[in-house]
Amino acid sequence: MVAERSRTAGTGARRRGRVIAVAATVLAAVLVWLVAVAAGQDLVVAQPGREAQEVDVVPVLLFSLVPSLLGWALLAALERFAAARALVVWTAAALVVLLVSFVPLLQVEAAGSTKATLALLHVVVAAVLVPGFWRTAGRREPAAAGG
Numbered sequence: 001m002v003a004e005r006s007r008t009a010g011t012g013a014r015r016r017g018r019v020i021a022v023a024a025t026v027l028a029a030v031l032v033w034l035v036a037v038a039a040g041q042d043l044v045v046a047q048p049g050r051e052a053q054e055v056d057v058v059p060v061l062l063f064s065l066v067p068s069l070l071g072w073a074l075l076a077a078l079e080r081f082a083a084a085r086a087l088v089v090w091t092a093a094a095l096v097v098l099l100v101s102f103v104p105l106l107q108v109e110a111a112g113s114t115k116a117t118l119a120l121l122h123v124v125v126a127a128v129l130v131p132g133f134w135r136t137a138g139r140r141e142p143a144a145a146g147g
Helices: 002-038 057-081 083-101 103-107 112-136
Strands: none
Touching (some): 083 103, 083 112
16 A cells, blocks of 8 residues: 555656656747747748748747657656666667757758757757656666565
8 A cells, every 4th residue: 555655656756747847848949949039040941842931939839849748658658668778768769869850950941040040949859858857767676586
């Protein structure tokens, strides 16, 4: 009974910590976008065969929130099914996703400063989310012998 209560309390604290990490990630991305816009940054990108588009706050919100939630889901699944290596595997996956996220930046037409701002957004999302999830990761003790 006490162990069950302790596990439930740990899960609640982990969930709160992850909600905070996701919220902080989205907030950090929006702040980078706000600073860029306030500084007069022209955040316009053109994909091949499409009209140029201004990067407004909605894509910033979506492209920080959705990957954060998917990262949370992956970490939770790894903690459940690969507990001993969950955090290491998740971190490697997060770094691969970060690297792959730069590929579209190479394919769009945009000013160098716009590409730099967009790259910074990607880095900021990772820089906030990864440590946030590290702090909340479940660390299981090795099972006691005979029990």
